[in-house]
Amino acid sequence: MQQTIKQGHNGPQSEPGRKPKPQYQSAFNILGAYTRPHRLTFAMVMVCTVIAIACELFQPYLVKIVIDDNLMVGKNDFGSLLIICAVYFGLTIAELLFSYLQNNLLQFAGQSIVAKIRKQLFRHITKLSMSYFDKMPSGSLITHISSDTEVVNQFLGQVLLTLLRDGLTLIFILVLMFQLDTTLGAYCLILLPVIACISIAFRSFIRNTYQMARTRLSALVAFVAENLSGMNLIQAFQQQRSQGKLFEEKNDAYFKANVREIRSMVMFNRTFDLLSNLTIAFVTWIGGKAVLGETLEFGVLYAFITYIRQFFQPINAITQQWNTLQSATVAMNRIWGVLDHKPDIVDPAQPLAIDRDKVEGRVDFNRITFGYGNGSAPIFQGLDLHIGPGEMIGVVGTTGAGKSSLMSLLCRFYDVQEGNVQIDRKDIRDLPQAELHRIVGLVQQEPFLFSGSIIDNVRMFDESISREAVIEACRLVGADVLVQRMQDGYDTKLSERGSGLSAGERQLLSFARIIVFRPRILILDEATANLDSQTEQLIQEALRVVSEGRTTIVIAHRLSTIMQADRILVLRHGAIVEEGTHEELLLEKGYYEELYRHSQGEAHKEQEKQLI
Numbered sequence: 001m002q003q004t005i006k007q008g009h010n011g012p013q014s015e016p017g018r019k020p021k022p023q024y025q026s027a028f029n030i031l032g033a034y035t036r037p038h039r040l041t042f043a044m045v046m047v048c049t050v051i052a053i054a055c056e057l058f059q060p061y062l063v064k065i066v067i068d069d070n071l072m073v074g075k076n077d078f079g080s081l082l083i084i085c086a087v088y089f090g091l092t093i094a095e096l097l098f099s100y101l102q103n104n105l106l107q108f109a110g111q112s113i114v115a116k117i118r119k120q121l122f123r124h125i126t127k128l129s130m131s132y133f134d135k136m137p138s139g140s141l142i143t144h145i146s147s148d149t150e151v152v153n154q155f156l157g158q159v160l161l162t163l164l165r166d167g168l169t170l171i172f173i174l175v176l177m178f179q180l181d182t183t184l185g186a187y188c189l190i191l192l193p194v195i196a197c198i199s200i201a202f203r204s205f206i207r208n209t210y211q212m213a214r215t216r217l218s219a220l221v222a223f224v225a226e227n228l229s230g231m232n233l234i235q236a237f238q239q240q241r242s243q244g245k246l247f248e249e250k251n252d253a254y255f256k257a258n259v260r261e262i263r264s265m266v267m268f269n270r271t272f273d274l275l276s277n278l279t280i281a282f283v284t285w286i287g288g289k290a291v292l293g294e295t296l297e298f299g300v301l302y303a304f305i306t307y308i309r310q311f312f313q314p315i316n317a318i319t320q321q322w323n324t325l326q327s328a329t330v331a332m333n334r335i336w337g338v339l340d341h342k343p344d345i346v347d348p349a350q351p352l353a354i355d356r357d358k359v360e361g362r363v364d365f366n367r368i369t370f371g372y373g374n375g376s377a378p379i380f381q382g383l384d385l386h387i388g389p390g391e392m393i394g395v396v397g398t399t400g401a402g403k404s405s406l407m408s409l410l411c412r413f414y415d416v417q418e419g420n421v422q423i424d425r426k427d428i429r430d431l432p433q434a435e436l437h438r439i440v441g442l443v444q445q446e447p448f449l450f451s452g453s454i455i456d457n458v459r460m461f462d463e464s465i466s467r468e469a470v471i472e473a474c475r476l477v478g479a480d481v482l483v484q485r486m487q488d489g490y491d492t493k494l495s496e497r498g499s500g501l502s503a504g505e506r507q508l509l510s511f512a513r514i515i516v517f518r519p520r521i522l523i524l525d526e527a528t529a530n531l532d533s534q535t536e537q538l539i540q541e542a543l544r545v546v547s548e549g550r551t552t553i554v555i556a557h558r559l560s561t562i563m564q565a566d567r568i569l570v571l572r573h574g575a576i577v578e579e580g581t582h583e584e585l586l587l588e589k590g591y592y593e594e595l596y597r598h599s600q601g602e603a604h605k606e607q608e609k610q611l612i
């Protein structure tokens with residue numbers, strides 16, 4: 001479905017800070033594409049709505065018949081009176097039934113559409129390239145999946161129903177009024193411009209108060225989220241009181257905006273009530289005179305007054321749904337803005353076949369040029385690096401030298417602008433991404449754990465990996481001791497991001513994960529930075545086992561992790577400035593030797609501290 005809708009150049013934007021404008025046409029086009037498969041359901045909703053409205057509006061007409069044809073003419077025809085009462089009752093039941101059907105059908109179609117949008121959105125986001133996430137704050141994406149889809153849900157469940165039911169009710173009432181009495185009908189028509197003026201005046205006022213309340217709520221939520229994630233800092237720096245004060249300010253602002261919004265809504269509703277009562281008084285005066293002058297039947301006047309009451313209710317309802325209509329338009333365009341974004345990194349039309357079990361693990365960076373493309377200078381310019389199968393490479397360098405970026409290129413999180421990256425002499429852009437990510441395994445400094453059991457976290461919810469394989473991997477990296485201490489062992493449920501574990505413990509589990517997946521090329525990006533020396537020794541041992549027969553690239557600030565590497569590269573400003581074994585580099589007396597001397601000094605200081 002995605003391909004069927006075209007977005008204009010000034011299409012939806014979701015950048016923060018820009019006040020989104022409703023673009024009705026594109027929003028309705030998008031929604032139209034989603035509703036098309038539910039055509040039949042919507043047609044049935046329409047039929048049910050028409051029947052329900054007809055049943056409702058025919059009731060005052062029946063009372064008019066009773067008054068004019070029976071009561072006023074003094075007929076003692078109890079039989080026809082009973083029939084009319086039975087029809088009235090039947091209409092009430094039919095109205096109930098068809099309203100129920102209409103509601104259920106519409107809700108079902110609406111919920112199915114929103115569930116589909118949510119699913120598509122989540123799937124699409126997981127396929128987007130890293131460059132997209134660099135630009136898009138995750139908070140915005142969460143809003144798209146939760147709040148924006150919820151607003152669309154409200155639109156389909158409430159707004160659409162109101163527009164359909166109340167819009168049709170209005171038309172039917174006008175027809176009935178004119179059918180009953182043209183003069184009184186014409187008088188009521190004069191009211192329409194007055195109603196329109198009041199609605200327009202209030203609409204913009206209500207919209208502003210609504211927007212203000214939503215903006216202040218977002219600010220409040222963002223503030224709470226920020227405080228929750230930085231709670232340790234707030235407590236460490238004793239910022240509870242000042243943060244509490246800031247929260248109070250935001251809370252107070254939201255409270256005021258809410259009160260303002262409610263006040264304007266009440267004001268609007270009461271104005272409408274007033275107008276409705278004034279109209280009834282006016283019609284009673286005009287109609288009453290006509291009844292007394294015997295130019296109008298009493299039943300007609302009764303029906304008229306009932307219809308006037310029913311006339312204001314739909315106008316009120318439609319005006320009240322106006323805000324949701326606008327929010328839904330903005331939300332739909334924003335959702336489409338995400339769905340319309342094509343990933344930068346895509347699989348080739350005809351990917352090269354590769355047998356991952358037969359991969360030797362040769363890696364070549366061939367004269368690559370790469371920059372993040374946001375106007376900044378390229379990080380690598382014509383960099384050449386060749387790594388043999390099974391080689392263990394250590395990478396050191398200054399902060400910002402490009403170590404992690406180089407590894408991101410090997411994982412194809414980004415594509416190079418010039419040159420190419422090859423695995424076993426095959427350009428990684430020609431390989432299917434799913435295969436590439438099974439060939440190249442990455443362990444980062446901040447390992448990520450999902451909510452779920454330890455078993456599932458290690459095997460990444462891949463049920464084809466046996467429980468035994470997971471336990472074996474944990475034993476290999478020494479994580480079994482940690483797991484055994486836990487209440488439910490390997491079935492212990494980890495909380496969000498594994499927050500119940502220390503950084504070192506989380507790292508051990510991510511090591512077990514990499515062992516389970518057995519990638520042919522292994523990248524450790526500062527993976528041992530958070531470990532104490534005892535755990536690091538465990539990891540060193542695990543690393544020795546796991547790197548056997550595998551190409552391993554270890555980025556490290558701690559030189560102890562890479563001293564045994566076959567080759568160490570020193571990266572500076574995106575270029576390899578030194579290269580060799582630990583001993584060779586020490587003899588060179590360059591940056592590496594300086595780094596080594598420094599680390600030795602740190603180690604001595606550490607030892608002295610421990611002695612004191």
Ligand SMILES: Nc1ncnc2c1ncn2[C@@H]1O[C@H](COP(=O)(O)OP(=O)(O)OP(=O)(O)O)[C@@H](O)[C@H]1O
Pocket residue numbers: 134372374379397398399400401402403404405406
């Ligand atoms: N996603 C990104 N978008 C834009 N620029 C980036 C991005 N990631 C890194 N950079 C920039 O690219 C350069 C290299 O960063 P990189 O993270 O590769 O360095 P590094 O050698 O791994 O540093 P460190 O040792 O501090 O982790 C830096 O100037 C950094 O600011």
